[in-house]
Amino acid sequence: MTTAPAVKTNNIEEQAKKARKAAKTLSILTTEEKNEALHTVAAALETGYESILAANMADLKNGKEKGFEEAYMDRLSLSKERVYEFAAGLRQVAELPDPVGDVMSEWTLDNGLKVEEVRVPLGVIGMIYEARPNVTADAAGLALKSGNAIILKGGSSALNSNQAIVEIIHAALGKTKIPKEAVQFIATADREATKKLFTMKEYIDVLIPRGGASLIKAVVENATVPVLETGVGNCHIYVDKEADAEKAIKILVNAKTDRPAVCNAAETLIVHEVWLNQHKDLLAQALKKHGITVHGDVAAAKALPDVVPAGENDWANEYLSLDLAVKTVDSLEKAIDHIDRYGTKHSEAIITENGETAKKFMQLTDAAALYHNASTRFTDGGALGFGAEIGISTQKLHARGPMGLPALTTRKYLMSGNGQIR
Template identity: 75%
Template sequence: MTLALKRQHATVEEQAKKAKKAAKTLSGLTEEEKNQALHIMADQLEKETVFILEANKKDLENGREKGFEDAFMDRLSLSEERIQSFAEGLREVAKLEDPTGDVLSEWTLANGLDVKTVRVPLGVIGMIYEARPNVTVDAAGLALKSGNAIVLKGGSSAIHSNAAISAVMHEALQDTLIPKEAVQFIASTDREATKQLFTMKEHIDVLIPRGGGALIKAVVENATVPVLETGVGNCHIYFDREAEPKKALDILINAKTDRPAVCNAAETLIVHEDWLKKHHQELQAALEENGIRAYGDEPVLDILPNASLANESDWENEYLSLAIAIKTVSSLEEAVEHIDQYGTKHSEAIITENKETAAAFMRLVDAAALYHNASTRFTDGSALGFGAEIGISTQKLHARGPMGLPALTTIKYMMLGSGQIR
């Protein structure tokens, strides 16, 4: 190990230690004190908009030089409006009820011992993410409101943007009761810094990876710190034979085109063969009008002349662009089987006027979010009233779906006695 690498590792560990110390102070603050800090952070972000945009320009220039795809550049790009939305997100989080201290259950044993379970902060959160500067703000806001310190490790593609945003938040925290050390940003672009977070169980209580499949897989397979796994979004929309055509197409176009590069965008259309035979012209027109490239199976190619033949990769992966895979089925059971094989347990939708078919779909499909006659784009913390989200969990333990404030807490059993012994 080189001297420089040793220094870097020492720095990452020092940052984690500072976060752990700050978490103790933070856990003792009132909801009002935390809310006040969030408002000051929001005001400071707006005040320093020009500074943040100048830093973002450097990342965008680097991205263009490296030939990043349009969808990637969209996630990376900031604007005055987006920074305003960051600030509003913090203000929305401030409005939410603080879950810490909530008594979830309470009972008294036969011996008179009072028992209750109470929500408490997780402690120190390690956040590893890619080209999304908004995560820097959302994650910090949710962590602080729920009484957690946070160590942020963004991707190299957004290093200047994230560093600027973190500096602005630190400046704001100096005027609050929250120690600025409660938000740590690891400015190194070296992968060794990320790997070190994987194993710092003595300082980090939980890791949350947010990004592409490769990043999440690397964290899950290599971390010794507990992981709250977020998932990629290979989301499906199923047009049942009784789907109303206009409603179905409106939902599909929204789910595919509103923001194609996000994880809750639709990537595969599963369509009942009877519906396709009746409405293929309308489907073809909608795809062409919105510039969507289609990759389908043989029945799709027979009826949609502009479609290309889909391969295994089209069923398995996210496009994150204006492209969609189309699979024909002859039954609900076949649609569910396809989702079971290729879905990522993120968001799945059925479009049908048959309530019994919809209920069966909801019962049979295993995913964090299920929709009947609605777009998958609603799998989002802000859309569901959480103010923001720290990620969308596709696992089944502790938290599932969009993770807001309650997902960043755990519980303590508190026993109040009067001298009981066992």
């Protein structure tokens, strides 16, 4: 079994210092220079895919020995095709508009002082994530394009894969205007290293956790560095009494089964009792056809076959599997109340042909993304036209929803005068 190298926390501080210095250089590079670097890294990943796959085999061996679940192993597993997808993603980021330097607004005061509100990089991003080696390349590309240095702390289960990817990125950046120190990788499984990242406010401008609920909770509760919180997805589909049956079932099946282990998959069906009584046979057939296990309340158990009685945990559970909680209600208000209590403010959908009901749902439901007669699976940077994302924010300050390049910037006010004094 591969053993992760030990990294002292003072070494992590040195890495953070290097990232801070590199961020200064990176912040003034032109769009063309950043794009050229991303294309260079993309080509290097394709050329070096064999070394990445060899490292990944070591991670998979470790995972098998530790008895990781099949879905977890699938997220961890790489192939030539997946590595080429990393490269394609970097080229896609290179084609996106560069937000840095955008003048968001401008005006001139009565005294002639000119004011500009301009987008600038955040500075240094700390990225803490779990067993998804693709995040290493994706996050690095998004950070560099938006003018930010990044410190990567991936999960221990993907340590070898991540290290191989970063080594290729560093070698490629050595041929570009971007300093290789702009991408730092903490090559250890030591939790003390993660804790150190939580508190390095003098070097790190923002932390972005990406992973399961326990990881996100640990970062949010323990960090003194500002956190851009990417939330778990306990997403709901509310089927109203005036929902079209064919449309409702098509959307539900897509939201639950397209990729069950992602954060924008539906975990709970809230269904109006009138609709359920009218269409229970059609719903039951669809659930059985797609192998969906229902965890339902008493009314759901009476209407549908083979229902597992739902407990309190089922309403709050992010299953990430072909399990579905089913809650029956007799009004829109009760559906919204249920979402308010158990939702994670990620993505929520209503299926109805009543426009006023849909409008009320959209106005009163608190979530980053809301859908009327569409699947929650569209809460994704690529699907919504962002090109790429570093995560999906469920908080309300700075950024909310899929976080593309603009979310990795902040603003400066630039004043230009001719001797004005106050």
